[in-house]
Amino acid sequence: MRTLGYMALALQVSGAVPPEGGVGGGLLRLVLRSSPVAQFVLLILALFSVVSWGVTLYKLWTFHRAGRQSAAFLDVFRKSNRFSEVQAVCKSLGDSTLVGIFQAGYAELNTQLRQAGGGGAADATTAHPTLRSVQALDRALLRASAFEVGKLEDRVPFLATTASITPFIGLFGTVWGIINAFDSIGQTASTSLAVVAPGIAEALIATAAGLFAAIPAVYFYNRLAQQVKVFATEMDDFSLEFLNIAERNFS
Amino acid sequence: MEAVTAVLLDRQSAGHRLRPMVVCSLAAHALAAVAIVFGPARWMPAAGSRAPRVVMSVSLGGSGGPANGGVNPLGGRPVQQVATAAPKRPQPMRPPAAKAPLMTVPAPKTPSRARRTPPPNEPAFGSDEAIGRTPTTGPEEKPGSSFADTGVSGLGLGLATGGAGTGGAMDVGSFCCPDYLATMARRIKENWNFHQRVVATTVMRFTILRNGQITDIAVEQSAGYVLDLAAQRALQMLRQLPPLPAAYPNPALTVYLKFDYIR
Incomplete structure (x- = not known):
């Protein structure tokens, strides 16, 4: 007897062919259908996310420029013999934090020398003016340093706020949605999945949005705080260097 | 004003570039939202909720019967019989209670002084025959070997539930029309060249529309190009099946058909 071909089939009884268009529209539909409170929560979270990303981009861009210009400034500063030369460069490297410290120190130095030598310039070599x-x-350098650190840290705390607040806002939206879901269970007196599931799904969107806003904020807050610390160290280092040079040359 | 303060104030007023960055971020968010809403369904597993796959498999040709694969022969499907209620035991008719005569002379009441004697304390024994014998248990029940004719005619193919690893198993009895499946399997097999000198399995997916047209033929699980082609050709050459039975409610039937090549 010949072997018979063996064939097996499996059927998918497709209750409804899933609609091909409007794919991620499920999410949109969920959001549009949700309660005004949930929509308000989502709006707040969106605002937080937008602003925190804006701050992040702004700070990253600023820090990038500051780092680059500081390197260039240090290059000029260490090669040059005269503070007036360095001061001339400062205009073009305005984003560097070290420029702020240098300018403050230079201004203080100039004031002191002018008072001492009667209008003598800060250029060390001319008349041996003294500090x-x-x-x-x-103190002037410290002031400038504190000022620059303050400027660097400006708006970074917003990221910390976002990181700590938005999960709670999202949680609030979720709890609100789940309250509504249970309410609808009570009203329809049925615990079927069809009654419970949409409410919970739209409630969970709020938590997802909160985490979406919070996670990058945490990461970038830590990163930017670390960068601020690095800049602060660099500025301390530079002000000591400046002080040394000034003391050596003008006393 | 002190010179240092002037310098610091000058640096304070250096332009903030925050606003363009926020606008930039807003644009990025809008882009992300648009991508989520209008992107392909693959990105959003939750959105394109598929209909639950109810899978059953039908085997043709007799191999893979109950002995080697858990396939129930359709003709011998267990049929649940309605349990018949136990017949009522006939109760003996009792004669009506005798009526008291309508008018009687009232008898003088005599207080009954006779007391019941208290029961004796000795244990009651049964009759002599009952002592020391095993009790009888009635007729013993044994599983019989006779076959009940359920009236279901065999189709020469077996139906089995489950398989395919996608979860839901479908009770064969709840799919309306096994006859239609039998017809479909027979028609496809007529066009299918299963002598390929290899043992392999191709799974094809296709959809039968209400008018019986076969569309959306695709290879679900490949077994090599040649074998896939043979299976695909069988479906393409057929192209038309009888229209779906009226008892089947949905507009289309998606079939996962397993082609098992046997040497």
């Missing part, structure tokens, strides 16, 4: 107070110069 009246190194402490005053140090």
